[in-house]
Amino acid sequence: LFSDRTVDYFKPSSGKSQLFRALKSFLQYSEKAPDSNSGSDIKVALQTLQKFKKNRLVVFILSDFLDNDMPDDLRYIRCEHDINFIHVYDTIEY
Secondary structure (H helix, E strand, O other): OEOOOEOOOOOOOOOHHHHHHHHHHHHHHHHOOOOOOOOOOHHHHHHHHHOOOOOOOEEEEEEOOOOOOOOOHHHHHHHHOEEEEEEOOOOOOO
């Protein structure tokens, strides 16, 4: 879980409990109403992923992808980890 910094990281485990733990953390973070001016930086998340080179991870990136700058680091991370993108958008923003 990241914004302009890495907020939370979940150690890999199997089962539904892992999914529920991730959803709970996401909801708790969103309820805190982070400063909307802080933005998000995907490069911070990719740098955190580079620390885990020896383990192959499944990564889900939920974003509106309004930023046109997808970092080049993503190409290298994709070779090491299973990365899944989920596009979340609001029609009002477009």
